[in-house]
Amino acid sequence: MAAAYLVLGIFIASLTNTDAVKPIGVCDGRVADNLPSAQDVVGLYTSNGIGKMRLYDPDQATLQALAGTNIELILGVPNGDLQSLTTPTIANVWVQNNILAFSPAVKFLYVAVGNEIKPTDPEAQFVLPAMQNIYNALVSAQLGDQIKVSTSVEASLLGQSYPPSSGSFSTTSGPYITPIIAFLSTTGAPLLVNVYPYFAYISNPQDIRLDYALFTSPGPVIQDGALSYQNLFDAMLDAFYSALETAGGANVGIVVSETGWPSFGETAATVENAGTYYQNMINHVMNGTPKRPGQAIETYLFAMFDEDQKGPAETERHFGLFSPDKQPKYNLIFS
Template identity: 90%
Template sequence: MAATYLVLGVFIASLTITGAIKPIGVCDGRVADNLPPAPDVVGLYTSNGIGKMRLYDPDQATLQALGGTDIELILGVPNGDLQSLATPTAANVWVQNNILAFSPAVKFLYIAVGNEIKPTDPEAQFVLPAMQNIYDALVSAQLGGQIKVSTSVEPSLLGQSFPPSSGSFSATSSPYITPIIAFLANTGAPLLVNVYPYYPYISNPQDIRLDYALFSAPGPVVQDGALSYQNLFDAILDAFYSALETAGGANVGIVVSETGWPSFGNPAATVENAVTYYQNMINHVMNGTPKRPGQPIETYLFAMFDEDQKGGAETERHFGLFSPDKQPKYNLIFS
């Protein structure tokens, strides 16, 4: 396997958009007991030209290490903190301790208030109040226009996703997500969406082609009216755009806050497939989707390291782009 890692290379460019916006970032998942210290991790981002990070909690050592770098940050509010932050006083303290204490040395882009909360989760009732309170605290600190407040969701909120033009939120999720969408529309923030073509592919390989999931189909696979789809990633994103439009959020953008492909633990989770997915996605990300052509897709790869303490399927522990010893798992080149 080590020899395979060395010979399979993929060039991942740290592409730039007009205005020096960098569309590609990497998530710094830390559910592991063997990871490098925060300064080394940030140094690895910098030395590889990775211009954006998603951090799932306000880890003080990582925030300290990010100071003075050019790395732009999505900072997460852990799901377990949402209830307390539904109180304005607690939200003010959170912003003071985790944003104001490090700004402007740390370049905060978004606050992700909760990750993949479902409408039936106990925390669901606290998501929007926490978002509003954090936003209000940022406004009071004169950072409301600079740092956007959102939440990170996943495709189970969609009741219909095919064809993409018919995308809509389910009857169960609409009462939860519609007020959040109104907040995003009013504050000019994007919706953060975790998009993994890997999962629908392995759940239905009879009907979903592997090349459609890996961006390698030679031509259109799905025709949706005048729009043609050559990859599943675009189809999922455009289903979300359609759902946003239906829910009153036609002006709400999308940031892909996680995407990736595992390298081990399932017949489809191979080094070859992971390399194909990442390379083709990076080649594609500047193009936008059929519904939003020419609009570069701000995308965060999951994740920087394999995480040996993740639960669930074996694949969950094999999404890293780097091994914990900081060696590139796929011999990736970031420039």
């Protein structure tokens, strides 16, 4: 595999350019037993000019290591904690222990209350009450305008995604997501969306071209009214924008809270494809989408490291930009 490592010069140019780095972050997934210390991880972010992090739980060592670094943070509430946070006093303590204890030394941007909860999951009933209680605790601490409260969702909530202009939430997910969208609209928070062209491609390789998924198509692949789509990422994101509009959230923005491509474990999961995807993703985020042209897309790449305890699919263990020994998987040249 080493012989196939890619030199992603444009990737690094983007990370080291002050303007271009602004919308790009990297998710700090930690489902592994061989990762560096929190201090070393944060040091790797800093040394590589990565200005944003998504952390999936309030790991105290990582929060301590982030203090004073100016790395902007999405802090996650694990799905298993949602029920307890429907009690306001417990939500207040959570905010006190995990946000107020570290702010302003840690630059919190968003609290992601749950990740990829489906309407049929037992935790679904707790998401909005937990969001409301976390938000109220932040308002009481005079941080309600500074730190936005949201939840992270994925593409299965959409009942229709093609063409992008017809994007809508499914009849099953509508009763779950519509009140959440109303909350986001009222509080000025974005919806956090995990967008994976890789999974869309491998689920339907007969109809989805690989170059369309990798941002390498030489021209438009889909014409949707006046809008042309040359890559699958834009089409998926605009389907979510259309769904938000239909659900009464035309003023709700989107932050891409995860996107990535695995480097091993399946035919399309190669170092070459993953490197191409990440490079082109970073080059693309400043452009916006056909539906939102010129609006930089705040995007978090998944993930910082390969995670050896993920699964069950082998690909789940190979999304890292870095190996656990902190070596860059794609031979990134840091200038």
